[in-house]
Amino acid sequence: MDVIVRPTPELNGEIGALSSKNYTTRYLLVAALAEGTSTVNYPAHSEDSDAMRRCIADLGAVLTEDEEKIVITGFGRRPKDVKELNVGNAGAVLRFLMAIAALCPEVTFVNTYPDSLGKRPHDDLINALGQMGVEVEHREGRLPITIRGGVPKGGKIRVSGAVSSQYLSALLFLTPLLEEDSEIEVLDDLKSKVVVGQTLEVLEQAGIVVHASSDYMHFRVPGGQSYQAKTYTVQGDYPGSAAILAAAAVTKSNVKVHRLAEQSKQGERAVVDVLQMMDVPLTHQDGTVHIQGNGRLRPVEFDGDAATDAVLAMVAAAVFAEGTSRFYNVENLRYKECDRITDYLHELKKAGADVEERQAEIIVHGRPSGLEGGVEINAHYDHRVIMALTVVGLRCKKPLVIKDAHHVAKSYPQFFDHMITLGASIERVE
Ligand SMILES: O=C(O)C1=C[C@@H](OP(=O)(O)O)[C@@H](O)[C@H](O)C1
Ligand SMILES: C=C(OP(=O)(O)O)C(=O)O
Structure with a gap:
């Protein structure tokens, strides 16, 4: 299955987080x-x-x-x-x-x-x-x-x-x-x-x-x-929800994600703090993260090893920040479903992002005016690449086609349904 992600300025609604x-x-x-x-x-x-x-x-x-x-x-x-x-x-x-x-x-x-x-x-x-x-x-x-x-x-x-x-x-x-x-x-x-x-x-x-x-x-x-x-x-899953939260952060939004416990031992819980550091208007109370995004983001510096499975989603948000962000201590992203530094950045660049790689770092020069888009994205068999590029596609001028997007089911089979529920313009092509 491929998906076409079309420009989507607004997201609204509530979902329950997938299970961890x-x-x-x-x-x-x-x-x-x-x-x-x-x-x-x-x-x-x-x-x-x-x-x-x-x-x-x-x-x-x-x-x-x-x-x-x-x-x-x-x-x-x-x-x-x-x-x-x-x-x-x-x-x-x-x-x-x-x-x-x-x-x-x-x-x-x-x-x-x-x-x-x-x-x-x-x-x-x-x-x-x-x-x-x-x-x-x-x-x-x-x-x-x-x-x-x-x-x-x-x-x-x-x-x-x-x-x-x-x-x-x-x-x-x-x-x-x-x-x-x-x-x-x-x-x-x-x-x-x-x-x-x-x-x-x-x-x-x-x-x-x-x-x-x-x-x-x-x-x-x-x-x-x-x-x-x-x-x-089983508690709610922060790594998968990180992509939904990043999507809400880069759009004009009013999005609630339930079932995300404040006290969780999941390192990816840090996505909430990182988005807050990026000035995204949000609250986290009684297991619900509520984002009322305005699309404006400040750049951030973050030790990604603390939240390894949320780094790609945070990078996707940083693509639209007003300045340069740096995600460091992330070398082991190279040994996941694909090389999540070289392969991921290759796809981001195709979409028009200004990103640089180091052996253990991702540097993102934000483009708040949005990306050009209009290209085919290779999923590299990686659910987190697919979710992150979906976030990026919301703010591209022309649609992104994500090839082999069915690999999202490795961790989050209902991801596109959740995004569509929130109002994302996404079409499946079998
Ligand atoms: O122990 C686990 O369940 C996991 C550990 C992490 O891998 P690494 O320890 O290889 O970073 C994480 O990325 C993976 O999704 C799940
Ligand atoms: C890296 C991941 O999983 P695993 O290492 O279990 O394949 C992941 O879920 O992002």
């Missing part, structure tokens, strides 16, 4: 790792969360589902002896399950997105699993990957956090189930540190004890633990 992708994948996983029956209320419905559902079912969890919840009877520390798993294009799901697959005799993760997830590196996790006595067959650290596990060892484990926090999260899900205690040391740096906070929060809710240093660089994980069966409720 990161919490859904985590709750489904800890429910599968418990032996009893857990309930996950308001799970996300998207390609990534479906990938986790499908894989835990393949590994032996029993799922029943209605409109509002999934009830899951887990497999505990004994997943089924499955030969193959397909995670689609879901990075976090792959990394978490690569660790859990260490409890199986032999599992192969297939490569169904060779031009997206198929290009992403997993070496740091492969290396850590190797230290635990798990044999991993791979193509230069990439899919397809075969894990030969059985009885992984605990003890001292070192993992680099320089590329992704998902490798560390994966080890934190696995190690409580081992016989021995584990000590995990994070090497180099830890990117997306805030997301590890979500992992620790969910582990604690599942009754797992982890001793973490305050900088999240050292962890002591007692072995022999069991995940408890619990009831979990």
Whole structure:
């Protein structure tokens, strides 16, 4: 599916935020790792969360589902002896399950997105699993990957956090189930540190004890633990909502997004503060962000690592700011569904934006008078590129055609419906 995004000066209305992708994948996983029956209320419905559902079912969890919840009877520390798993294009799901697959005799993760997830590196996790006595067959650290596990060892484990926090999260899900205690040391740096906070929060809710240093660089994980069966409720999703909020910020708007908890541990919550720093008129109260945009934005400087999945949406807003914005400490955007610096900026430039890249930075010289548009955008298989370019298209003089926009369903299948509800002029072309 392609979409045509036409100039849209005004947005009005209210929507409920989609459910959080990161919490859904985590709750489904800890429910599968418990032996009893857990309930996950308001799970996300998207390609990534479906990938986790499908894989835990393949590994032996029993799922029943209605409109509002999934009830899951887990497999505990004994997943089924499955030969193959397909995670689609879901990075976090792959990394978490690569660790859990260490409890199986032999599992192969297939490569169904060779031009997206198929290009992403997993070496740091492969290396850590190797230290635990798990044999991993791979193509230069990439899919397809075969894990030969059985009885992984605990003890001292070192993992680099320089590329992704998902490798560390994966080890934190696995190690409580081992016989021995584990000590995990994070090497180099830890990117997306805030997301590890979500992992620790969910582990604690599942009754797992982890001793973490305050900088999240050292962890002591007692072995022999069991995940408890619990009831979990998924909160609203800030990364996806960031695109809606950015859309409201660049237009004359009166938009409310509900179900966005002020106290959330999602780093992308910072989109609200960043838009405020950009002088966007907004309030955030009782879980509702209310934007009454006037289209005028001040430039901003922001450490993007604190809100990694909202950076593209913030950059889209900055494209129309009165001055130069800088998003720094964002190098690991290069290792996501596409290179979210080079590929994204290439598409923004095609639309007429004045943007520059550094190895770990995006610099945006705002054009408050709007962009020319009138071009075809390559989605690069990336839902966040699609959402951000939709925001930009609202303020282009000529329509933007976003090719292969169906990839938005990786995290936010109802994105275009929500935008159209708010009054965006968007046409689907099958
Ligand atoms: O742990 C997770 O669920 C995620 C961690 C982040 O990735 P990195 O740690 O690779 O930045 C984030 O971008 C991704 O969408 C989900
Ligand atoms: C990078 C993302 O996801 P993942 O790493 O799980 O593929 C994302 O949702 O933006």
